[in-house]
Amino acid sequence: MSKATIQLEALxxxxxxxxxxxxxxxxxxxxxxxxxxxxxxxxxxxxxDENIVQIETIEKAIEDLGYPVIKSKVKSA
Known part of the structure; x- marks a missing residue:
């Protein structure tokens, strides 16, 4: 498993x-x-799980709701 931290614009x-x-x-x-x-x-x-979903897919799911992603960090476990 990888860990993601995704920074968004202010909620x-x-x-x-x-x-x-x-x-x-x-x-x-x-x-x-x-x-x-x-x-x-x-x-x-x-x-x-990076074998199933990519960070870009997670970002897109958030952005599709109308919340811009500023940056993401991924750490492999």
């Missing part, structure tokens, strides 16, 4: 967090128990 409301969390959890290859959306720092953290 405007708590319901934004829920939308992002649900979208990321719905992707194949994501460990749903590790998905955390941090409102104050506008970050998404999750563990994912």
């Amino acid at each position: 405007g409301c708590p319901s934004c967090m829920q939308k992002i969390e649900n979208a990321v959890k719905g992707l194949n290859g994501i460990d749903p128990s590790t998905v955390k959306v941090m409102f104050n720092s506008s970050k998404v953290k999750t563990d994912f």
Whole structure:
């Protein structure tokens, strides 16, 4: 599993967090128990299997909701 930290533009409301969390959890290859959306720092953290899903796919799922991704960091476990 790899760990992703995705920096977003500032989040405007708590319901934004829920939308992002649900979208990321719905992707194949994501460990749903590790998905955390941090409102104050506008970050998404999750563990994912790079053999199943790529960081670009996770970013696209977030951007498709209308939340621009500023940068992502991936650490291989």
